[in-house]
Amino acid sequence: MSILKPPPPTSPQIARLPPLTLSTSALVAQHTPCTLHTSILPPDLACRLFYAMIDESHRWERNKWWLFDRVVESPHRTSFYARRLDGVDKDTSWQEAAQFWYNGKKTEPPKTFLPEMEEACRYIEGVVNEEMCKRKRFPLEWGGSGTEGQTWRANVAASNCYEGTKESVGFHSDQLTYLGPYPTIASLSLGTTRIFRLREVVPTAETKQRHARTYNVPLTHNSLMIMHASTQERFKHSIPPQPTIDMFRPPFPRTYGVAVEPSNCRINITFRFYRPDFRPGKIPRCKCGVPTILRPDMKNRQDGTEDKYWWTCYAGAQNDGKGCNFWKVMDVEAEGRGPFVGCLDC
Ligand SMILES: O=C(O)CCC(=O)C(=O)O
Numbered sequence: 001m002s003i004l005k006p007p008p009p010t011s012p013q014i015a016r017l018p019p020l021t022l023s024t025s026a027l028v029a030q031h032t033p034c035t036l037h038t039s040i041l042p043p044d045l046a047c048r049l050f051y052a053m054i055d056e057s058h059r060w061e062r063n064k065w066w067l068f069d070r071v072v073e074s075p076h077r078t079s080f081y082a083r084r085l086d087g088v089d090k091d092t093s094w095q096e097a098a099q100f101w102y103n104g105k106k107t108e109p110p111k112t113f114l115p116e117m118e119e120a121c122r123y124i125e126g127v128v129n130e131e132m133c134k135r136k137r138f139p140l141e142w143g144g145s146g147t148e149g150q151t152w153r154a155n156v157a158a159s160n161c162y163e164g165t166k167e168s169v170g171f172h173s174d175q176l177t178y179l180g181p182y183p184t185i186a187s188l189s190l191g192t193t194r195i196f197r198l199r200e201v202v203p204t205a206e207t208k209q210r211h212a213r214t215y216n217v218p219l220t221h222n223s224l225m226i227m228h229a230s231t232q233e234r235f236k237h238s239i240p241p242q243p244t245i246d247m248f249r250p251p252f253p254r255t256y257g258v259a260v261e262p263s264n265c266r267i268n269i270t271f272r273f274y275r276p277d278f279r280p281g282k283i284p285r286c287k288c289g290v291p292t293i294l295r296p297d298m299k300n301r302q303d304g305t306e307d308k309y310w311w312t313c314y315a316g317a318q319n320d321g322k323g324c325n326f327w328k329v330m331d332v333e334a335e336g337r338g339p340f341v342g343c344l345d346c
């Protein structure tokens with residue numbers, strides 16, 4: 001009598017790796033295109049900025065947009081700041097982007113950086129530039145430099161406030177509309193520790209060989225997560241709800257002699273560089289007359305030289321879910337973009 005054996009699997013089994021917590025800077029650098037810097041600001045500045053942003057956050061709003069046939073609301077509050085430009089950058093045209101459009105909707109003019117944000121930004125720019133010097137650069141990265149010759153500078157910041165355990169942001173990669181391809185984004189955390197989750201989008205050509213792994217990075221008060229070039233093209237990120245969080249006890253009181261109040265809030269500030277070659281006048285508009293958004297083709301990405309990006313209608317996010325079918329592949333030469341790292345004289 002023969003023993004029945006199960007048929008051999010048609011395709012080899014690929015190991016599903018369990019989520020991995022990256023609790024040190026070395027682990028973050030080993031597994032992701034990001035770097036983690038703990039104690040980034042002088043402790044008193046981190047604390048002053050935390051209090052200033054908590055006060056501001058009462059006026060921040062929940063983003064709303066149309067998804068399929070209903071309005072969804074982001075489960076956290078958010079806002080947007082532009083840097084005061086005195087002597088920093090003569091090109092103010094990017095401000096129009098910050099000013100008028102967010103999620104396909106016209107917005108109020110942005111607030112300017114608070115003095116504490118300006119102070120923090122200078123420390124952050126120093127660390128980001130140091131890190132960028134150590135890294136291989138991608139051909140489509142911005143190839144210009146700031147007035148002080150730095151490689152990277154911030155001219156805008158998006159802020160988020162997550163209160164309690166349930167406030168969160170879902171998996172996404174940041175829109176590249178005004179950032180251009182391969183941006184560097186510097187993300188500062190203040191207050192309660194929350195998990196920053198990263199998961200690679202495996203290119204279609206590799207899905208039979210490997211699965212994506214989920215990485216959890218606990219972001220503590222006064223830490224900086226730099227999402228280096230290729231993070232937005234290769235990974236999605238989120239701040240998931242958590243079953244529990246530790247209350248944050250600020251190391252300094254608001255005013256001398258007053259008791260410290262514990263907080264259940266996390267403040268996040270992402271410092272970004274809006275590229276002059278991606279200013280609003282240069283963003284294609286769709287048939288609805290609204291600036292389109294730029295997204296990378298994450299599933300079919302190549303080697304950094306042949307990557308594809310497309311402009312798509314985003315009007316539907318605001319307009320009762322009704323957009324047009326506008327869709328166009330970005331052509332950097334025809335659209336007159338640059339300079340890029342890979343071609344500094346174009
Ligand atoms: O809060 C964070 O660390 C992430 C925020 C974020 O992903 C965003 O603003 O795009």
Ligand SMILES: [Fe+2]
Binds near residue numbers: 173174
């Ligand atoms: Fe993001």
